[in-house]
Amino acid sequence: MAQEYNDMKKSNCIHLWLAMLMFVLLSTGCKPSHSEPANAGADDELGLSVQVLNYMDEGIGVVYVNGEWAGSMSSHAGGNSIAGSVGLPAKWRPGLTVEVEWQDDALYAKDPNGLYKATVPVERYDTIHSGFLWLAFFPGKKIRAIPSGTSPGFPGFPDGLRNPFDLCMRDAKCSAKYYPNRKLIQGKDQ
Template sequence: MVILLLVLASTGCDARLPQDEMVGVGITGIDHLPDHLSIQDFWVNGYNAFRAGQGSGTVCCAMLPAHWRPGLTVQVRWEIDNWRDKTYSMHEATVPVERYDEVGRLWVHFLKDGLVRVVSSNYGVPVDHPDNKHPVTDSIPQKEPWKMYPRSEGEPLFREVEDASKEADDGRDH
């Protein structure tokens, strides 16, 4: 092993693998959750993207390789707020980035079934892709849960639970 390293060093060869050129891209979150739930904060590979909504807000920036490669994933972390039950929960997943020919804005779909879909595209809100095993059929609700489920003055903020997307079992009618 030592001899191999000496040979490489003496010939001037670089034994490192080539690095992908990384490109900064905007991040947009799409919230497909029911009206009483919302994504108020999320992160992609540690970059805070703030609130997911209807696809109109974008923050800068996450880093993606200029060229897609098989096995490309991002780490997504998100907070689900349940405005009706006044609870929240944190979630995290390693999510594949769908194939792209040209790197573009990073669209993060938070789906009703708990899955997250990540697409890089320069062409509007991507909804479906022929290679996608989980097509987005969920609508994008037009919602403002903070208006639909207001808090009383002095009422405590959300309390953390294991999964805020599940209905609270506290005897209340929902």
């Protein structure tokens, strides 16, 4: 009985020692790396989920934003998966950009490891508390970086831009080529 008591005391001491060690390790890893108060920059940055909109006839195999993987997207599709995120200033400022790297099907056919790279201006935004950075890919390697708290096709989305799938499904040629098993969407807002 005395041996079991000593073993239990020893085990409890080891657990207590490990808990204290974990506390010290975790608390030192959370300290800011500079002398500003811990919450000084919290209101100065906005975290947005990255969404890809592909208005092109070819798929996009991979997309990176500021060096972070942000997903991929088939042709005439978009906004159906959230793969990455990006931090932007809480207030827009002139000259704000993101670095976008991507590979479409044509580049992959030439060089499976190749990537296009572009510095893309971030479109003006007002107050957003949460939302998305929409990367809209258009023919001719044109890209728009659109921060928004809403989605394409919904009120308040810049320029009234619609989801590429919805646009394709309103066009008989596009829907027949890219979505032959889907029914064409009829509507007055084509």
